[in-house]
Amino acid sequence: xxxxxxxxxxxxxxxxxxxxxxxxxxxxxxxxxxxxxxxxxxxxxxxxxxxxxxxxxxxxxxxxxxxxxxxxxxxxxxxxxxxxxxxxxxxxxxxxxxxxxxxxxxxxxxxxxxxxxxxxxxxxxxxxxxxxxxxxxxxxxxxxxxxxxxxxxxxxxxxxxxxxxxxxxxxxxxxxxxxxxxxxxxxxxxxxxxxxxxxxxxxxxxxxxxxxxxxxxxxxxxxxxxxxxxxxxxxxxxxxxxxxxxxxxxxxxxxxxxxxxxxxxxxxxxxxxxxxxxxxxxxxxxxxxxxxxxxxxxxxxxxxxxxxxxxxxxxxxxxxxxxxxxxxxxxxxxxxxxxxxxxxxxxxxxxxxxxxxxxxxxxxxxxxxxxxxxxxxxxxxxxxxxxxxxxxxxxxxxxxxxxxxxxxxxxxxxxxxxxxxxxxxxxxxxxxxxxxxxxxx
Amino acid sequence: xxxxxxxxxxxxxxxxxxxxxxxxxxxxxxxxxxxxxxxxxxxxxxxxxxxxxxxxxxxxxxxxxxxxxxxxxxxxxxxxxxxxxxxxxxxxxxxxxxxxxxxxxxxxxxxxxxxxxxxxxxxxxxxxxxxxxxxxxxxxxxxxxxxxxxxxxxxxxxxxxxxxxxxxxxxxxxxxxxxxxxxxxxxxxxxxxxxxxxxxxxxxxxxxxxxxxxxxxxxxxxxxxxxxxxxxxxxxxxxxxxxxxxxxxxxxxxxxxxxxxxxxxxxxxxxxxxxxxxxxxxxxxxxxxxxxxxxxxxxxxxxxxxxxxxxxxxxxxxxxxxxxxxxxxxxxxxxxxxxxxxxxxxxxxxxxxxxxxxxxxxxxxxxxxxxxxxxxxxxxxxxxxxxxxxxxxxxxxxxxxxxxxxxxxxxxxxxxxxxxxxxxxxxxxxxxxxxxxxxxx
Numbered sequence: 001x002x003x004x005x006x007x008x009x010x011x012x013x014x015x016x017x018x019x020x021x022x023x024x025x026x027x028x029x030x031x032x033x034x035x036x037x038x039x040x041x042x043x044x045x046x047x048x049x050x051x052x053x054x055x056x057x058x059x060x061x062x063x064x065x066x067x068x069x070x071x072x073x074x075x076x077x078x079x080x081x082x083x084x085x086x087x088x089x090x091x092x093x094x095x096x097x098x099x100x101x102x103x104x105x106x107x108x109x110x111x112x113x114x115x116x117x118x119x120x121x122x123x124x125x126x127x128x129x130x131x132x133x134x135x136x137x138x139x140x141x142x143x144x145x146x147x148x149x150x151x152x153x154x155x156x157x158x159x160x161x162x163x164x165x166x167x168x169x170x171x172x173x174x175x176x177x178x179x180x181x182x183x184x185x186x187x188x189x190x191x192x193x194x195x196x197x198x199x200x201x202x203x204x205x206x207x208x209x210x211x212x213x214x215x216x217x218x219x220x221x222x223x224x225x226x227x228x229x230x231x232x233x234x235x236x237x238x239x240x241x242x243x244x245x246x247x248x249x250x251x252x253x254x255x256x257x258x259x260x261x262x263x264x265x266x267x268x269x270x271x272x273x274x275x276x277x278x279x280x281x282x283x284x285x286x287x288x289x290x291x292x293x294x295x296x297x298x299x300x301x302x303x304x305x306x307x308x309x310x311x312x313x314x315x316x317x318x319x320x321x322x323x324x325x326x327x328x329x330x331x332x333x334x335x336x337x338x339x340x341x342x343x344x345x346x347x348x349x350x351x352x353x354x355x356x357x358x359x360x361x362x363x364x365x366x367x368x369x370x371x372x373x374x375x376x377x378x379x380x381x382x383x384x385x386x387x388x389x390x391x392x393x394x395x396x397x398x399x400x401x402x403x404x405x406x407x408x409x410x411x412x413x414x415x416x417x418x419x420x421x422x423x424x425x426x427x428x429x430x431x432x433x434x435x436x437x438x439x440x441x
Numbered sequence: 442x443x444x445x446x447x448x449x450x451x452x453x454x455x456x457x458x459x460x461x462x463x464x465x466x467x468x469x470x471x472x473x474x475x476x477x478x479x480x481x482x483x484x485x486x487x488x489x490x491x492x493x494x495x496x497x498x499x500x501x502x503x504x505x506x507x508x509x510x511x512x513x514x515x516x517x518x519x520x521x522x523x524x525x526x527x528x529x530x531x532x533x534x535x536x537x538x539x540x541x542x543x544x545x546x547x548x549x550x551x552x553x554x555x556x557x558x559x560x561x562x563x564x565x566x567x568x569x570x571x572x573x574x575x576x577x578x579x580x581x582x583x584x585x586x587x588x589x590x591x592x593x594x595x596x597x598x599x600x601x602x603x604x605x606x607x608x609x610x611x612x613x614x615x616x617x618x619x620x621x622x623x624x625x626x627x628x629x630x631x632x633x634x635x636x637x638x639x640x641x642x643x644x645x646x647x648x649x650x651x652x653x654x655x656x657x658x659x660x661x662x663x664x665x666x667x668x669x670x671x672x673x674x675x676x677x678x679x680x681x682x683x684x685x686x687x688x689x690x691x692x693x694x695x696x697x698x699x700x701x702x703x704x705x706x707x708x709x710x711x712x713x714x715x716x717x718x719x720x721x722x723x724x725x726x727x728x729x730x731x732x733x734x735x736x737x738x739x740x741x742x743x744x745x746x747x748x749x750x751x752x753x754x755x756x757x758x759x760x761x762x763x764x765x766x767x768x769x770x771x772x773x774x775x776x777x778x779x780x781x782x783x784x785x786x787x788x789x790x791x792x793x794x795x796x797x798x799x800x801x802x803x804x805x806x807x808x809x810x811x812x813x814x815x816x817x818x819x820x821x822x823x824x825x826x827x828x829x830x831x832x833x834x835x836x837x838x839x840x841x842x843x844x845x846x847x848x849x850x851x852x853x854x855x856x857x858x859x860x861x862x863x864x865x866x867x868x869x870x871x872x873x874x875x876x877x878x879x880x881x882x
Binding site: 022023024026147150151154160161178179182183195196197199214215216217218220237238240241242244245248249251252253255256257258264265266270271273274277278280281282284285286288289291292293295296299302303306307309310311312313314316317318320321322324325327328329330332333336338339343346347350353354357358361362365366369374418419422423426430 | 463464465467588591592595601602619620623624637638640655656657658659661678679681682683685686689690692693694696697698699705706707711712714715718719721722723725726727729730732733734736737740743744747748750751752753754755757758759761762763765766768769770771773774777779780784787788791794795798799802803806807810815859860863864867871
């Protein structure tokens with residue numbers, strides 16, 4: 001890989017330009033991010049317009065602002081016009097509002113009205129993900145006419161591999177792949193080879209739903225329609241891959257009691273990292289007041305049989321782990337569309353049985369362990385074992401009911417994960433523990 | 442949606458066949474799964490060969506076995522020949538070995554040797570994901586010749602949208618998109634329009650690595666080369682989307698102390714669900730022996746100040762949550778390629794500072810809470826607060842060091858998540874708690 005840096009220093013701009021054209025835009029963006037800003041701007045200006053626009057979309061957002069501030073209004077206009085609408089809108093959403101106004105005033109009127117429409121779609125909706133650069137065909141075209149149209153207009157389209165067929169008033173009536181067009185006879189009509197049952201989404205549909213449809217049907221692109229069934233744009237698979245990763249990250253963060261953040265870890269400051277963590281930590285710490293209160297209430301009993309305290313951590317950890325296992329399976333199952341709310345009683349019944357089975361095994365194991373290696377007396381061992389069994393059953397049941405309940409309330413099920421369930425199960429397992437101890441000791 | 446069922450019962454097979462052709466293979470597979478097995482086989486036999494092969498790949502694996510057992514050797518051969526090699530291999534990997542032998546003996550010799558090659562690639566490697574049905578071009582072809590070749594052979598290819606260019610001995614020398622071919626002049630040579638820096642993977646590369654490259658470069662397909670740089674197959678984006686989801690599910694399961702399973706939750710029996718959970722639960726329960734031992738050792742102190750026990754659950758939960766937050770961010774960051782092992786000291790330093798900041802905030806809050814609402818005496822409150830601070834710092838540090846350490850040892854970092862860290866942090870926080878208490882009380 002020839003170093004761009006060296007060419008710059010030697011002043012050999014023509015070799016630099018030649019090697020720019022050879023490089024992948026993604027790698028190029030990564031190299032630019034390593035340079036100092038003056039050099040970066042020089043290289044950026046040496047790129048042809050289409051390459052510059054492609055590289056720009058892969059750059060870090062802190063560099064976006066720097067570049068937009070460093071180039072002329074005319075250059076901004078060219079850059080925005082060269083970008084796909086969805087990327088342009090993403091750019092505008094991350095810039096400060098005074099800059100956005102300046103940019104929008106500088107774009108051509110067609111682009112401006114498009115951008116304004118896009119900025120109105122709710123965040124994370126199909127509308128905000130889509131792009132308008134698709135190939136639209138009509139039913140009465142022949143394959144040859146369609147191919148000519150694609151050849152003529154295809155350069156500016158995000159994908160030409162799936163084409164969408166509409167009637168005269170832009171209602172979506174079918175879809176046809178470029179492969180099908182190419183492999184059919186020249187005179188064949190589009191209406192003869194198109195599929196009329198097209199999988200589509202509505203502008204206001206949530207991106208998670210869109211991603212699930214993409215996966216279910218193995219699609220490369222999907223049309224987006226408005227309320228009247230007119231096609232307004234398409235979503236392509238590369239954006240969906242990013243959505244899937246972002247949704248998964250968000251779920252994992254929520255499941256670990258983190259406020260979801262879209263910034264990369266290495267680029268997030270200590271202060272922001274702490275802020276994202278402190279809210280849930282505080283809530284969970286305050287909720288732990290219940291456990292303190294319960295132990296406080298049974299102080300006398302604990303005084304008499306202080307070795308009961310020795311098993312509290314083990315009981316609580318096992319309860320937390322059991323709940324977390326069940327919750328993770330249910331949350332993930334709902335996220336990938338394998339588990340549906342209407343099956344709730346089947347799930348609860350299943351977890352109840354798993355809880356009993358796992359509880360029996362762990363209980364037996366623990367009883368054997370404590371009676372062999374420790375010398376606490378039969379009654380204490382029995383008390384710990386009974387509590388362990390009941391805690392496991394309770395944890396498994398709570399672990400599946402809470403995410404299902406969240407789904408029912410239309411909250412994010414990922415909120416009902418390990419940390420919250422642990423806190424709840426802790427409270428109940430202590431209550432059980434002391435109740436059983438009171439009966440047996 | 443016309444019910445296939447109704448057509449079957451009325452015996453109107455021609456309407457049934459017509460409506461089969463209208464339907465999406467994915468939906469069709471879902472409808473077949475709802476039918477009883479006799480009806481399903483009737484409908485399956487009414488489908489044209491290519492549709493049957495497409496629907497077959499979307500069916501549940503329990504139905505695969507049923508169908509393979511119900512059709513003739515000749516029909517099996519037709520089905521396998523119609524399927525893409527990667528799907529055929531997936532099918533063979535899930536069937537019992539005597540059936541596999543029968544099927545392989547029945548396929549054509551070309552398919553047989555291909556399948557045998559594929560079965561040798563390690564599971565989850567690029568080789569096991571790829572398919573051999575790609576379009577291969579030569580540098581000295583013109584665009585017109587290339588288009589003719591695509592038209593002639595494209596029907597059987599998994600994708601025709603990216604074509605790969607090789608020299609005479611099948612070494613990969615470039616790639617060119619169908620778009621580029623279509624938008625160029627007929628006489629233009631492939632060597633003039635192809636990209637020569639192609640992103641490719643090696644047959645033995647891990648699928649997680651492959652998925653990261655797909656995401657980084659926004660690709661629709663990627664070539665797979667052998668050790669000599671010869672192209673042996675391609676991987677397409679639809680398979681990568683499945684890989685991403687499967688890897689994410691696996692990570693989440695590991696992070697919740699579950700043995701990863703590839704079966705859907707609703708289709709997994711109680712016994713198997715329990716087995717996937719019991720191993721880690723047992724290990725973690727046994728590890729909790731340490732906490733019991735520590736508390737046992739400080740029994741005398743606890744007897745004197747029994748209200749110390751009241752704060753054990755709060756300290757342990759907060760420690761667990763803090764560790765889990767840090768671990769999740771690091772594990773996820775490494776999985777999506779945003780965090781690299783060589784930055785380990787930056788990460789530890791960052792978490793140390795976050796730990797101090799969060800520890801101070803929680804400590805202050807907790808001190809205020811217990812001194813206002815409870816009446817434990819200043820020394821006990823101070824003891825709890827100091828332990829809380831130290832536990833938070835420890836948990837954050839362990840939470841980042843353990844996944845990094847796992848990565849260093851080439852284990853899966855997801856193993857070092859919440860459950861294991863909680864158990865470790867619990868032990869240390871109890872040691873800190875009693876040490877501080879001994880000093881202060």
